[in-house]
Amino acid sequence: MDLFTIIAVTAAGAAAAAGGAVVLAPLALGAVGFTAAGIAANSFAAGMMASAATAGGGGVLAGSAVAVLQSAGAAGLAGSTTAVVAGVGGAVGWLTATAAALI
Template identity: 70%
Template sequence: MGLLTTGLAVAAGAGGAVVAAPVVLGAVGFTSVGIAAGSWAAGMMSSAAIANGGGVAAGSLVAVLQSAGMAGLGTAATAGVGTAGGAVGLLAALI
């Protein structure tokens, strides 16, 4: 595999992941107006609330994903998603 092809795969993976993250969050129910009723996110929130005695803990995965669904990804989250997508692109190029 050539260096140019590998670089393009990494860039496509990183860019694709950053673009797809908000779409995926909305599709599973973490929307800009709250968690969608009957969605996968609602089930996740229900499970978290049951496990925590009726509330969803601040900083939990549900809370972080809902924050990203409402406000978008912050700089650190965008970097993390891009890095993960780039790694997937690299692995795809090497296979």
């Protein structure tokens, strides 16, 4: 495979992964229990919240992972969060596509 093909394949993989990550993030949050109506009972998110509350002395600390994820589940992803999710998705896509192209 020539260098141009490798670059094209990895760029396409990165773009697809970035877009997919942004689209799938809200669905994944809802699937684990971070919903617009609050944390779903008996969900993975409920377990996270219980652990965070125990560690925080009875309450979930502002800015903690649980608080941020619930905020995103309730209100959607902020622009800055969307950029981070897209960046991470793009990096994972780039690395995966590069490895696949070199094999």
